[in-house]
Amino acid sequence: MASRIGEEFVPGIFVWTGFAYKGEAGPWPRKGLEISFFDYVGNKTPRGHQFESFWLNQPKVYLATIEAEKSEYQYDSEQGWLFTERTNPNKRMQWLRKWEWFNVRETWNYPANQDVIVHVYSNTDESELFLNGQSLGKQRITDDNDRILFWQLPFTAGELKVVGYNNGVKQAEYSLNTHSEVAAIKLSTNKKQLSADNYDVAHVNVKLVDKNGFTVNAQAHKVNFALSGNGQMLGVDNGWEMNVENAIKENVQSYLGKAMAIIQATDEPGNITLTVSLDNGLSSSITLISKAVTSKEGGK
Template identity: 25%
Template sequence: QKPNLYVAVTTVAVGNATVDTYETSFGIRSLTYDANRGLLVNGEYVYVQGTCNHHDLGSLGTAFNTRALERQFEILGEMGANALRTSHNPPAPEFLELADRLGFLVYDEIFDCWKTQKVSNDFHLIFDDWSEPDLRSFIRRDRNHPSVVAWGIGNEIPEQNSAAGGTIGNYLRGIVVAEDATRPPTAGMNTASATSAFANVMGIEGLNYQGEGLGNSNNSAYPAFHSAHPDKMIWSSESSSVLSTRGTYIFPVTSGNNAIVGTGSGGDASASQVSAYELYATSWGSSPDKVFVGQDRYDYVAGEFVWTGFDYIGEPTPYDKSRSSYFGIVDLAGFKKDRFYLYQARWRADLPMAHILPHWTWPDRVGQVTPVHVFSSADEAELFVNGKSAGRKKRGESQYRFRWDDVKYAAGELRVVTYKGGEEWATDTKKTVGAAAKLNITADRTNIAGDGYDLSFVTVAVVDANGDIVPRASNNVTFSITGPGKIVSTDNGNPADFTVFPSPSRQAFSGLLLSIIRPNAGASGDIVVTAASPGLPSTSVTLHAT
């Protein structure tokens, strides 16, 4: 969305002399929470296409940087996301300023626990003393932001199944209503029943994983909650928890639309990797395909917040020895996983797009079954393997990908042609590539502010002689810099890589790696970033700081 924002100027005067002024950015909009239709913004239905977001900024760590978060929002917006959940803590104020400007809706959250602990040193220690002042301060700070559509007062709270859940929930609800009666309180419920005291006090019924059914179960909680609360909007406050490692494909591939990750089921414990066919979830989670089935079956559901938009530091389920999570639609470096295109096909259904997976460079799989999947909003697709049709398929009800599960690998080319309404919609191609021959370097922006805060995200791809990314390349690459700037960090998106983030040298992962460049404060002039790798010609990109 492209919102209109305004500024209110508050002036304090003594006599005729102004002693202070304060500017408050705000927007004007209406919100309707309809139990049967979902969320209406300015009277128009908006399906919530959201992601949950941890506070870290990948290899930069947790200290806030405007450009780093703006880049994340831009990537999510390209996918079709229109909503953000600040799981599970108040965001930096700049988070909301960006959301206001870029037109995202925000589920603004404060507590991850109440009086009962999740870990020994969490907020339960100070809940009695600080829950009221913190909640009031939180709402007062954020309530002028038009992006905020709900106040999150708890996530998977241990009290949700007890009488205390209703008592404490009602206490917190009272504070929310006193501070802002225009936006309802909500919480992420992963075990609470529809008739619980906890659910009764919420203004929006938020279900964590219960809507699509936990794990391989198809037992949805949506009908029970809709029946028990016919006047309240329902959304999936946390959905999916599918796992994957960008560019990694593990065989065989499940024939179903969902599977629990493990050895022999999309997981490789020895390498700490999870298959990017995007079908393998945690024991409580579900693939996107399974989530979509539940949401389409119950059209009163307002939408979802996917766990998570980006991989983040910590919580490396299912491999606890890794450095970062596998949950993200986008990896820690900001590189898109295949899942990005599955959500884009659903959330931007009017965008002509087709995406083939996996890559098609498998010298060790000649003659072996190597399933080919395609993500697209098209209703038909025909796959060609080395010029020969593997069949034209129609997408059936409750199907969100095209699958050719019996393709046997032979070097060459995959090409898909998709159709919508009988007309050609979009195409995609995957080719067998050669050995690494050179590095390709690009910057997300070459003109940056020399203020000591702006950033340029520089990507290096290991490519063959034709310029195609070598999908399993792991060449070691070293970055260097000349001019008024600094290499802040590097990354490759591999959750199992423990190379320290400030290191200028790092292996590529699935053919890609990233360097983040910051100009010096007061910088002006060219900053040349060079990437070098043994046996390959070095390459560089020039940034301009002003």
């Protein structure tokens, strides 16, 4: 919408929501609404990447994919890209599609020769798609088709990459790679030092990768958590809106190759070690440090 001030127009937009939330759920097993920039554990969603491309000053490109037969966009040789809204299994909830995003995913793992549609979100002058180093052509963003660039191609294993250009000069790139089996568990955290105050928390993110370091996002794996030291585990999740597992336990199925645990300090300083393992024997550990709260800190 826009409001008029004198002779000028001020554009505005209403966004729902920044972060996925529980509630307004359904139909089962949908536990809430992931119509957001970030999913339940803080992973940026395709919608988040699209809006980021609107707002960032620096160049950005991003891509995601969907099977052609499941896509709401289909290519017609005479009319170009046409949109047909997907239907909700519950007809009474068809209105919800107005709020949802496209069912695209960050993956380049499909059956051989499967027709795939690629979405590219970009804020550069031009974007060029490459499959295993071979250019599939350049396109320019317009106001048509929700400011999304589309390509359709049969799946071939390897690297799918988009490169963004301004004035013919490369500015940004983003790629998806075909992965193999899980070979390692990568752990990261938003903080490695906690205050021993029975309150402070850290988010430990889990990423399953293959031998080349590519995220294994096409298969789900049971992720097990074991905590030792002066901390407690508040909960686990995988960010998926269809995940209705109990969050207060010591394992969760990965989703798109990811999972997360929330660790809270006790009032005793010391090390907190989280060990993450899969049923195939792979494991990895991360150690957080819980430090005593000083008198000055204690007054917060």
